[in-house]
Amino acid sequence: GNSVTQMEGPVTLSEEAFLTINCTYTATGYPSLFWYVQYPGEGLQLLLKATKADDKGSNKGFEATYRKETTSFHLEKGSVQVSDSAVYFCALRGDTGFQKLVFGTGTRLLVSP
Amino acid sequence: DSGVTQTPKHLITATGQRVTLRCSPRSGDLSVYWYQQSLDQGLQFLIQYYNGEERAKGNILERFSAQQFPDLHSELNLSSLELGDSALYFCASGPSRETGELFFGEGSRLTVL
Numbered sequence: 001g002n003s004v005t006q007m008e009g010p011v012t013l014s015e016e017a018f019l020t021i022n023c024t025y026t027a028t029g030y031p032s033l034f035w036y037v038q039y040p041g042e043g044l045q046l047l048l049k050a051t052k053a054d055d056k057g058s059n060k061g062f063e064a065t066y067r068k069e070t071t072s073f074h075l076e077k078g079s080v081q082v083s084d085s086a087v088y089f090c091a092l093r094g095d096t097g098f099q100k101l102v103f104g105t106g107t108r109l110l111v112s113p
Numbered sequence: 114d115s116g117v118t119q120t121p122k123h124l125i126t127a128t129g130q131r132v133t134l135r136c137s138p139r140s141g142d143l144s145v146y147w148y149q150q151s152l153d154q155g156l157q158f159l160i161q162y163y164n165g166e167e168r169a170k171g172n173i174l175e176r177f178s179a180q181q182f183p184d185l186h187s188e189l190n191l192s193s194l195e196l197g198d199s200a201l202y203f204c205a206s207g208p209s210r211e212t213g214e215l216f217f218g219e220g221s222r223l224t225v226l
Binding site: 032034036042043044045046049089093100101102103104105106 | 115146155156158161169171203205213214215216217218219220
């Protein structure tokens with residue numbers, strides 16, 4: 001079945017550092033890929049998405065590129081802020097029928113001033 | 114605001130008891146998904162409904178049940194509660210195009226004492 005693997009956290013960075021959170025997936029066909037973010041005490045919010053190979057999703061300075069050849073969707077940001085501290089979930093959704101979102105285990109990001 | 118409403122936000126109860134969690138999806142969304150988020154198991158898919166019918170089942174215990182009503186709101190019933198059922202329960206809804214993103218409510222935090 002479909003699955004997502006993302007790097008374990010926590011990831012601890014200083015403000016303005018470069019961020020990469022790795023995500024790889026296993027799926028048949030052409031799934032859609034997502035990054036969700038969960039701020040402390042809140043629900044999950046969609047951060048960005050990509051629906052086909054080589055698409056780049058971007059939002060709030062974050063970006064991720066759908067790489068089918070490496071089955072990856074790594075999240076990057078050039079300069080993190082303290083307010084980016086949250087848990088980030090990589091997820092995929094299959095391309096046929098009524099597909100659920102399959103999530104990775106989440107990566108906690110801690111950004112210090 | 115995702116447009117998905119969950120009640121109650123917090124619930125504290127005792128082992129052996131029964132609780133009902135309620136979810137109202139975004140206007141126009143026909144699909145409702147339930148997820149459980151616990152510290153040790155991440156985000157686990159429980160069950161999905163589409164326009165009143167069950168579409169997919171995940172790791173949902175037999176003590177748990179759900180339904181979607183004609184007005185599209187959904188309820189998740191948890192019975193014979195155990196300490197290990199303490200978790201954050203999320204509801205999500207999705208548009209009719211089934212490969213799109215899901216929109217999450219803020220969750221219902223259940224504590225079983």
